[in-house]
Amino acid sequence: MTDTTLQTPAERGLLPLPAAVARPLIAVGAVGTIASAFMSWTWTPDFPGNLTIYGYPAGLQILALVAGALTLLHLLAQWRVKGLGWLNPSGATSPVLLTALSAFAVCWFTGIAIAVDLGGLVNLDPGAYVAMVASLLPVLGALALPHPAPGTGLKGYLGKPEQPRPGTLSPLAERAAVTVGTALGLIVFTYGIGINDDDSETFIGFLLVCVFAAWGLVHSGLLDRYTTMSTRHKGFAACLAFAAAVIFPFTQSNDHNANIGVNILIFATVALGLNIVVGLTGLLDLGYVAFLGVGAYAAALVSGSEYSPFQVHFPFWAAALTGMAASLVFGVLIGGPTLRLRGDYLAIVTLGFGEIFRITVNNLDGDSGPNITRGPNGITQIPDIQLFGFNLGDSHTFGSFTLGRFANYLFLMLIITAIVVLVFTRAADSRIGRSWIAIREDETAATAMGINGFRVKLVAFALGASLAGLAGTVMAHVNYSVNPQPYQFAGAAPPNSAFLLAAVVLGGMGTVSGPLLGASLLYLIPEKLQFMQNYELLAFGVALILLMRFRPEGIIANRRRKLEFHETGQLDVPAQTTLSEDAAVTKAGA
């Protein structure tokens, strides 16, 4: 405390190094990290990703390279190099530290993973040592830079630095920025999904870099700017995101990744439907996956599969409507008696109804009941969807691109997700959406304002259910079969009710992009980290606790939630109070 009086606090970092030394140290370290990526890190290609070749970075080396480059960029921005001011408008130290940490984390993780996997430090090539030493330097240097909040120790770096209010760009430039941001997002996502399922190490490295780099971007204010810009050009950003998703299958040579993409989209669509029920209306539904199951079973029964007791073959649009209608009826049947309950009681009853569905289909096997669902065997050999003369099961070639079966389904699912997003945003920003939110906020007051609580809740429940049913119809066809097993409350792999709820809560309740992101993460992580299978639920629980501690509003917060959990006083006043349409649009989501 006393030495703060001797020296101006802004000049002192945590480590007693003058800034004139610290900055070159970071630069040297960052360049060293980049250089190390071109060296050999281990002698044997046994380690995933083949890190043995000089001159060709691969796997984790690419991640180290990117992290090093990001560190360098952030340092230069913090150094006030001309033309990079936009990267870190507040000139804060923490983005440099966080990106330096991303490089440090990936390099040291790799070094340790090589030593552990291959049995000993002897397996490390000089490149790995260079990487580890070089990546440590920027962290030390960043800690020596002027401390953001003197006297608080390391904690001072966690607080998000104050951002100067950004100047406005021309609409064209903003759109360009949104485009670049979305393209970067697509590249990162494609890289992540493209990591081989056996390369768990690479995927962990990828996650490490992503988390720290994203954290750095949050601290530098870039992510906020991207968000405000894309909210300002909402339609444009949505089209762009859709375009990015359409491009995705073309970037994949492997249909397996398209399969992951389809499953993510199904999962995300269902999560978005759940978001209407949980995020907007505030009804905790613990049995939501049953609606997905109802849709899937309904579609399977009318699919023309020879194992279906009904020998009918509906065209897809009719099957989709059947699935939606079945889920809708089921939703109303469950919602009718249960929605008169509030809070915990509702949660428990929905949990019960969800299990009832699974147990019922398990028992409609001809022994304990009529043979409709063939019990645990499920309905198999569901034929592929025929759409406008295209058989979605066949590969189609467009120019030099071949789109496999899952890529076809990915396109179908994209259209369905787009519809669900549209339904969500439009419903949320309307009379009915406002009454949902009002009921979530205070049901007694809402009824006193003339809202028929039961009816409005039932509409939310039924809408959520039918959207899940719609996703279910596609899911039945994608997986060739339906069986009761996935439609349980909690399991090791999505979709199940617990994962769906987690996707909504993790991603951000009441938003559109939140559940999409949450679902992607919750699907990808178990998929890519196969070795964790036994510890998955444990890790999942720890992640949830950490998130709820540090970011209770979810990864993507809507404005309302952010204010709910972080007291900001009157700081939420919008920048300009024009009575324009978009003022009314922002609150709904995204």
Place this chain on the structure above:
Amino acid sequence: MTTPVLEARDVTMRFGGLTAVRSVDFTVNSGEIVGLIGPNGAGKTTFFNCLTGLYVPTEGTVAYQGKVLPPKPHMVTQAGIARTFQNIRLFANMTVLENVLVGRHTRTKEGLWSALLRGPGFRKAERESEERALQLLEFVGLAEKREHLARNLPYGEQRKLEIARALASEPGLLLLDEPTAGMNPQETRTTEELVFAIRDMGIAVLVIEHDMRFIFNLCDRVAVLVQGEKLIEGTSEVVQADERVIAAYLGEPFEGEPDTAEAAEVDTAEAAAATAEPAGATTARAGTAGSETTEAGTAEVEAAGSADSTEGETQ
């Protein structure tokens, strides 16, 4: 002035063995401001909840403009009775404008389909709702804060927003449950003006309040509820002069004649207290005999009112 807007006939509300409201007859005429007072626990809020359908009265009927009201809060609002709450119940995490828009719920029809299809009818209705909501915010003086979250408003403005939200349902009768609780004198005065302005819009107002000055300034008629029963109903003057009201608030004088020693003791104590009392308090007591007792009653009730935040509606 004479058409009745609200007619409560023989309303009784029992919770198990406890009779909170006992055969209350009550009428509010159009263009009237009626006050409902009574000591804490007298059943005022319970009676309010019976009127608005939050409780179903054990016996009796409530009629609005000649039609018996269904016992469902949303249908009561639909019929034309809007209310505010004793403990502010805004939609805390919605903006000020959205709060008022929710109040418009009963006066708009757009369901899920029109929200999804966004036809011209939907846009028109949304625009009209927004215009009307902004007018109301203008009316209560919150138009500049329309994009604030309701929870971030200061207390007095939250009360105003609650009134604006209630007005958005275009009621014929507005029920205000302690609209000035916790307000300073200046805010109370603005609320008073606001209530007069609402009356001038042609809306009848029924107010529960503990602030006697506010009630007697405002109301054309005042009803007193004591232990669930309506004690008296009449103009401010009548109610202020009524001995039973004073008794209900302050208690009755001791029945037995005090002996002389006791009386002398009380006299000396009173004399000592009078000399110690600050000048301001004595001037407040000066005045006619009738208003003197009321003033004392007001002081007593206000003191009690400050501790009275637990008597909420237990929905």
